[in-house]
Amino acid sequence: MEATQAGEIEEGQRRFPLTDEQLAARLYQIRLDLDEQGRLSQGYAAIGIDDGYVANLRAARAGTLSDIELHDLVGPQIERFRLAGNVTVVPRSREWRRLAQVLCEAELEALSRMVERDEGDFTGTPPETSVVRTSLPDEPVPPVPLSDLFDDYIKSRQALGKHADGGRRWTVAIKSLVKHLGNSDARKITKRDLNSWLDKLQGEGISTRTVANVYLASVRAILRWAYEKDILPTNVSEGVRQETRKKVRSRERGYTTAEATRLLRSSIGYVPAEPANPSNREKSCLTAAKRWVPILCAFTGARVVEVAQLRKDDVRQEGEHWVIRISPEAGSVKTGVYRDVPLHRQIIALGFLDFVKSAKSGPLFHNAVKPEKFLDGARVTSGRLSEWLNRTGLVPDGVQPSHGWRHRFKSLGREIGLSDRVVDAIQGHAGRTAGDSYGDVSIVAMARVIDVLPDYELEPALVKTDEG
Incomplete structure (x- = not known):
């Protein structure tokens, strides 16, 4: 108990210090309020x-x-003020005696007002004493730690099926702002603070796009939520903007047919190098990811991490069609809604179903065991896959490994004249119009679109070892 109280006192010392006269004025007012009640x-x-x-x-x-x-x-009054963090006097010291005497004066003044009230005098005009002249500060307002706001915000989003990763990418932004401010109290943040923070981030070499889309976006979302929930009296982030430099594009965002074919040949024919030390042998799940994730992305337009989180049970037959289920239960889906996507004939012809059949239960492309770790496992695999593709020169400049297939899938669908509504459903994109929300896109409709996609010329497959 003593340790707890000491901790409370320490915290109070920093937050609510009051002078002897202010404490006396507070006691004086407390006594009059009690008398009135x-x-x-x-x-x-x-x-x-x-x-x-x-x-x-x-x-x-x-x-x-x-x-x-x-x-x-x-004595009891002094102890209450001490526990509240208003005073730090040591019992029986000179400072303690002075405070005790001033509080006794406050008690006397309060008793004088009570006597006047007993006689019907409620004017409340006391003589000029130090107790009465002292103005009290505003009641201390408890701080609102930005880190606590962040945690509460993430929990509220997770209850809606969002931020399955716990807001991991936003954590760095919150820590950065707290470090810049020198304190974590969200109540003390000003618009000037935010603008100076944004300038500092750019000075550190962080791109304006990242500053705007990650750092500022995360803080704005949290402060807006706190204001809407009446946790903060104002939203100081309103009106704060970060200008971004328009991205110069020197090429298409997706893979060209030649680039896609080259990558898929190396991927399907991939064989890991044999290390001198067998304990350094590449994990079988990563080898499988290097072989199958690229071509699955090529024919589904899915995000790399969505494919990397597939489990054995997510591959199954629906009527005449083999499908993969991209589900939030396996890790994360940006829309928070599962979708079944038919497999293209070339994926089946290359032996993907045989691979799935021989795989053990659970994730196909990572080793996480607990469901709450599936997303982390898929992200690790996705990151290592991107590193491998970049290291081997299979990803052209100007193409993002994680989104190149999505852009290509969309572009290819337009070239062939496929239904935008069905292509959107395959990729997990929301409908573009209010009318798109009516009716469902069936597996049969998606299979009809996917069957139109041409095969890639993968023969002869290149047997590609990883020398790095």
């Missing part, structure tokens, strides 16, 4: 004022009482 009770009229108590208060103010006698008079 007491007069609403029928039995209050029978309560008198103890003359001995008044005499002791006067003696205390005159400095003629011992420490023990002072403690009997106002």
Whole structure:
């Protein structure tokens, strides 16, 4: 208990310090408020004022009482102020005696007002004393730690099926802002603070796009939510903007047919190099990811991490069609809604179903065991796959490994004249118009579109080992 109280006192010392006179003024007001409430009770009229108590208060103010006698008079009040973090006096010190005497004066002044009220005088005009002249500061407002706001915001989003990763990418932004501010109290953040923080981030070499889309976006979302929930009185991020430099594009965002074919040949024919030390052999799940994830992305337009999180049970037959289920249960889906996507004939012809059949239960492309770790496992695999593709020169400049297939899938669909609504459903994109929300896109409709996609010329497949 002592350790807990000490911790509370330490915290209070930093937050709510008051002078002796301010403490006396507070006690004075507390006594008058209690008196006013007491007069609403029928039995209050029978309560008198103890003359001995008044005499002791006067003696205390005159400095003629011992420490023990002072403690009997106002010791409990001093202790309450100490625990509240208003004062740090050591019992029986000179500072403690002075505070005790000032509090006794406050008690005397309050008793004088009570006597006046007993006589019908409610003007409340006391003589000019140090107790009455002292103005009290505003009641201390508890801080709102930005980290706590962040945690509460993420929990509220997760309850809606969002931020399955716990807001991991936003964590760096929150920590950066707290470090810049020098404190974590969200109540103290100003618009100027945010603007100076954005300038600092750019000075550190962080791109304006990342500053806008990650750092500022995360803080704005949290502060707006806190304001809407009446946790903060204002939203200081409103109106704060980060200008971004328009991205110069020197080429298409997706793979060309030649680039896609080259990558898929290397991927399907991939064989890991044999290390000198067998313990350094590449994990079988990563080898499988390098072989199958690229071509699955090529024919589904899915995100790399969505394919990397596939489990054995996510591959199954629906009527005449083999499908993969891209599900939030396996890790994360940006829309929070599962989707079944038919497999292209070339994927089946290359032996994907045989691979799935021989795989053990659980994730196909990572080793995570617990469901809550599936997303992390898929992300690790996705990252290592991107590293491998970049290292081997299979990803052209200007193409993002994680989105190149999505752009190509969309572009290819337009070239062939496929239904945008069905292509969107295959990729997990929301409908573009209100009318798109009516009706469902069936597996048969998706299979009809996917069957139109041409095969890639993968023969002869290149047997590609990883030398790095």
